[in-house]
Structure formats: C-alpha cells, structure tokens
Amino acid sequence: xxxxxxRIGGLKVLEGGACVVSSSPRGEDRLADRVCAPLAQxxxxxxxxxxxxxxxxxxxxxxxxxxxALTLLKTHxxxxxxxxxxxxxxxxxxxxxxxxxxxIGNFIRSLARARVIIHGLASSPAAISAVFSxxxxxxxVQQLFQDFRFSSFDxxxxxxxxxxxxxxxxxxxxxxxxxxxxxxxxxxxxxxxDLWGMSISSAEILEGLANALMDLADLGLKVPFLVALPGLExxxxxxxxxxxxxxxAGDQGEEVRRLLKRRLPxxxxxxxxxxxxxxxxxxxxxxxxxITHTLLExxxxxxxxxxxxxxxxxxxxxxxxxxxxxxxxxxxxxxFAAPVA
Amino acid sequence: MSKKYVLIVDDDPDLVETVSMMLESKGxxxxxxxxxxxxxxxxxxxxxxxxxxxxxxxxxxxxxxCKELKSNKWTQEIPIVLLTAVGEAVPTTSYSHAEGMAxxxxxxxxxxxxxxxxxxxxxxxx
Numbered sequence: 001x002x003x004x005x006x007r008i009g010g011l012k013v014l015e016g017g018a019c020v021v022s023s024s025p026r027g028e029d030r031l032a033d034r035v036c037a038p039l040a041q042x043x044x045x046x047x048x049x050x051x052x053x054x055x056x057x058x059x060x061x062x063x064x065x066x067x068x069a070l071t072l073l074k075t076h077x078x079x080x081x082x083x084x085x086x087x088x089x090x091x092x093x094x095x096x097x098x099x100x101x102x103x104i105g106n107f108i109r110s111l112a113r114a115r116v117i118i119h120g121l122a123s124s125p126a127a128i129s130a131v132f133s134x135x136x137x138x139x140x141v142q143q144l145f146q147d148f149r150f151s152s153f154d155x156x157x158x159x160x161x162x163x164x165x166x167x168x169x170x171x172x173x174x175x176x177x178x179x180x181x182x183x184x185x186x187x188x189x190x191x192x193x194d195l196w197g198m199s200i201s202s203a204e205i206l207e208g209l210a211n212a213l214m215d216l217a218d219l220g221l222k223v224p225f226l227v228a229l230p231g232l233e234x235x236x237x238x239x240x241x242x243x244x245x246x247x248x249a250g251d252q253g254e255e256v257r258r259l260l261k262r263r264l265p266x267x268x269x270x271x272x273x274x275x276x277x278x279x280x281x282x283x284x285x286x287x288x289x290x291i292t293h294t295l296l297e298x299x300x301x302x303x304x305x306x307x308x309x310x311x312x313x314x315x316x317x318x319x320x321x322x323x324x325x326x327x328x329x330x331x332x333x334x335x336f337a338a339p340v341a
Numbered sequence: 342m343s344k345k346y347v348l349i350v351d352d353d354p355d356l357v358e359t360v361s362m363m364l365e366s367k368g369x370x371x372x373x374x375x376x377x378x379x380x381x382x383x384x385x386x387x388x389x390x391x392x393x394x395x396x397x398x399x400x401x402x403x404x405x406x407c408k409e410l411k412s413n414k415w416t417q418e419i420p421i422v423l424l425t426a427v428g429e430a431v432p433t434t435s436y437s438h439a440e441g442m443a444x445x446x447x448x449x450x451x452x453x454x455x456x457x458x459x460x461x462x463x464x465x466x467x
Contacts, residue, residue, distance in 0.1 A: 009354070009373060009374075009375050010352075010354065010375035010376070010379075012352070093354070095354035095375070096354055096357070096358060096373070124354070124355050125355050125358050125359070126354035126355045126357065126358035127354045127355070151374070151375075151379050151382075152375065152376055152378060152379045152400070162376075162399060162400050163399070164399045183453040183455065185355075185356060185359040185360075185453075185454060185455075185456040186359050186362070186363065186456050188362075281355055281356075281358065281359040281456075282353070282355050282356055282359060282453065282454075282456075284453060313353065313354060313355045314353050314355045314356065315355040337455075339455075339456065339457045
C-alpha cells in the first residue's frame with residue numbers, strides 16, 4: 001500500500017517549560033508595557049510568544065520562571081483580565097512547513113486527533129509550533145508519525161531515543177549572545193498579504209480548521225503566518241493567519257471565506273487586506289531576555305501597530321498594516337544588526 | 342552549467358531556511374538536513390560542493406561528522422564551513438575551538454551567524 005504520509009524534515013520538543021495564557025479586556029494593545037517590559041526587567045527569557053490585537057497572548061518560559069511570570073502579568077493586567085499558568089508545558093515544533101497550508105493543516109489535524117488541549121500555536125519562517133501539557137507529548141508524537149514521515153526517524157521510539165539529555169538544552173541556552181546590537185540573520189518583509197481572523201467555539205473543532213487550511217492549498221495559497229490561542233476564559237479559540245496568493249492570481253478573498261465557512265460553519269472569518277508580514281529570522285529571542293521588548297519599543301517609536309505576532313524557534317514574525325511597512329523596516333533596520341532583504 | 346550544490350546541516354530550522362533563501366537567491370542549489378546523521382545520509386546521496394555544518398546538534402555533532410568526512414578519501418575534499426557557538430562565550434560547553442581547529446574544516450563562523458558573512462564564506466570556497 002502506498003505511504004500517504006507527508007514527508008517532512010524534522011521535529012523537536014522543548015520540555016520543562018511553563019506556559020502563561022493571559023488576556024486583557026480593554027484591548028488597548030499594551031503588549032510592550034503590560035507583558036514584555038516587566039518580563040525583560042525581571043530578566044525572564046521567553047521561549048514562545050503569540051499575540052493577537054486585543055491584548056491576548058500566550059507565552060512560555062523556563063519551568064522555574066513560570067510563577068514569577070504569572071505574578072508579573074497579574075500585576076500589570078487590568079481588572080477583568082485573566083492570566084493562567086500551565087506548568088509542565090512542552091513546545092513541539094515541526095519543520096519545514098514551507099508556508100504550505102496542507103502541512104500546517106495536517107499538523108493541526110494531528111493535534112486534534114491526539115486530543116490534546118492546545119495552549120498556543122505559532123509559526124516561524126520554517127516551523128509550526130504548538131504548546132501543550134508535557135503529559136500529552138507521547139500521544140502527540142505518536143499521532144504525528146501516523147500523519148508524517150520523518151527523514152531522521154522511522155518511529156516514535158527512534159525519536160524519543162534520540163532526544164538529547166536535558167543538560168544539552170542548558171548548554172544551548174548558556175550560549176547567550178551578548179552582542180550590543182542584537183543580531184538577526186535577515187529581516188524579510190512580505191507585503192500584499194491577507195490577514196484572516198476568527199474565533200472558533202472551542203479547540204475541540206480544530207479538525208475543521210485543519211481541513212480548511214488543507215483546502216487553501218487547492219487555491220495555490222501559501223500561509224506564511226499563523227497564530228492561535230485561547231480567548232477570554234478559554235471558552236473560545238482565536239485563530240489568525242495570513243495568506244499569500246500566487247502572483248498571477250487575482251483576489252481570492254471570497255473563495256477563502258467560502259472555504260472557511262464550509263469547514264467551520266459557526267465561524268465568522270474577518271479579513272484585513274492588504275497587510276504586510278515582517279519576518280526577523282533568528283534574533284534568538286529565547287536565548288536572551290528583552291529581545292521582544294526591544295522590538296516592540298522600536299515599533300512603538302515608529303507608531304507601527306502590531307496586528308499579530310509570533311515568536312517561536314529562533315525567529316519573530318509579525319503582521320502589520322501595509323501602509324506602515326516602510327516605517328517598520330526603517331526602525332527595525334536601525335534597531336537590529338541585520339541585512340534587509 | 343549545473344548549479345553548485347550547497348548542503349546545510351543545522352538543527353535550527355529557521356537558520357536553515359534563511360541561509361537556503363540567501364543561497365538560492367544567488368543561484369545555488371541547496372540541500373537541507375537537521376541533524377548530523379541526516380546530514381551524513383544526504384552526503385551519501387549527493388556530494389555537496391560546500392557543506393555548512395553546525396557544531397551543536399543532536400545524534401551526531403558537527404565535529405564528529407566533520408572528522409569522519411575529513412578522514413574518508415571520498416569526502417575529504419568537500420569544503421566545510423563550521424558554525425560554532427563555542428569557546429569563550431560558552432565556558433560550560435564540552436565543545437571547544439581547539440577541537441574544531443584540529444579537524445581541518447576550511448572555515449569557522451561564530452554564532453550568532455551573520456548570514457551575509459556565511460554566504461560570502463561559501464562563495465570563497467567554490
């Protein structure tokens with residue numbers, strides 16, 4: 001029988017983390033001073049961050065920093081806001097997605113089939129990552145091997161046996177870079193994107209989202225950005241993703257909306273167009289506290305509003321209004337040491 | 342004329358993506374592998390004109406792979422650029438520059454990598 005699984009490069013799991021899911025009811029977009037500044041001042045490294053406009057975010061830290069991060073966020077959250085700690089969190093990343101919605105969709109479908117409660121989803125330029133309880137790690141990895149074929153591992157057992165001991169993760173983190181100006185491999189702008197946002201009733205219907213993403217591949221669309229996180233009180237799931245159409249194609253907005261409605265009948269997808277993505281490849285935000293804060297401060301100075309943000313693996317991806325792209329590129333070029341594409 | 346083939350082996354998928362994009366934009370063909378063993382397999386399938394190799398990787402680290410390639414007559418001529426996050430900045434690591442210098446890689450680039458410098462290093466070796 002033919003192997004129907006998608007061939008993919010790799011998979012990695014970062015264990016022993018803590019995850020904080022927080023939201024603020026006022027929607028003032030105070031990510032910098034409400035979240036990132038206090039964490040940076042307390043020298044707390046982030047290993048994962050997603051944010052969508054309206055002051056909702058998911059962040060991960062090392063396990064021992066979780067309580068401190070929660071306290072800081074609660075201190076800076078407006079009355080009516082929420083902040084919940086999930087200790088024992090894992091970040092699992094699959095790569096490379098090549099911006100292909102069928103890969104991202106299959107990944108989400110694997111998570112749905114493994115019946116895992118997702119605390120957050122985020123894409124990097126190469127990878128798609130999910131945060132969930134470490135207790136579900138084995139089930140998720142087993143399901144991923146049902147749906148994907150990995151170059152390096154024949155089975156989940158192979159994968160688990162090849163995992164480095166925890167002290168090697170520490171060695172990686174000890175490689176903290178102390179350069180005065182933060183180095184970035186490359187800053188890559190991507191204009192002319194659509195940003196789609198919607199709330200789905202619960203993470204339990206993630207399979208519908210997965211199928212919708214897989215359908216987008218039939219339109220020839222790429223998905224360079226995706227974040228998802230629980231909404232207020234965890235009763236809904238907020239999804240935000242951007243699509244890039246092939247150069248020759250016209251506006252496919254209505255077709256995308258129709259596909260989303262077909263797979264997720266209760267959702268009300270909202271589209272913002274045109275928007276721009278900026279992808280900071282490799283500032284290694286997880287190795288040094290304050291990098292995300294530096295980015296947000298710079299954008300604030302340039303009066304650029306972030307519509308959605310993801311920090312995972314070693315990169316930061318953000319979606320902004322298209323008319324603010326030039327200002328964002330200018331200020332980021334001055335703030336970080338990086339070649340600009 | 343066929344395109345020059347560069348293989349990059351690194352467990353940071355974002356770095357692999359970045360360097361691939363940069364090299365592809367300059368007309369190179371790029372292969373990708375995410376750990377030492379996968380890199381070894383990729384070299385068996387196709388000999389690269391230049392190999393970019395991270396040091397700290399799971400399963401087989403870059404020093405081990407470099408040493409093996411340099412001691413094999415079929416692969417010893419492959420120019421290798423090692424990406425190192427070792428030495429003074431990482432006093433606790435078990436890797437060392439001295440070890441790296443002893444295994445005859447053609448070039449060393451410290452992390453955090455300046456991707457432009459890396460592409461220039463590849464161009465020098467071709």
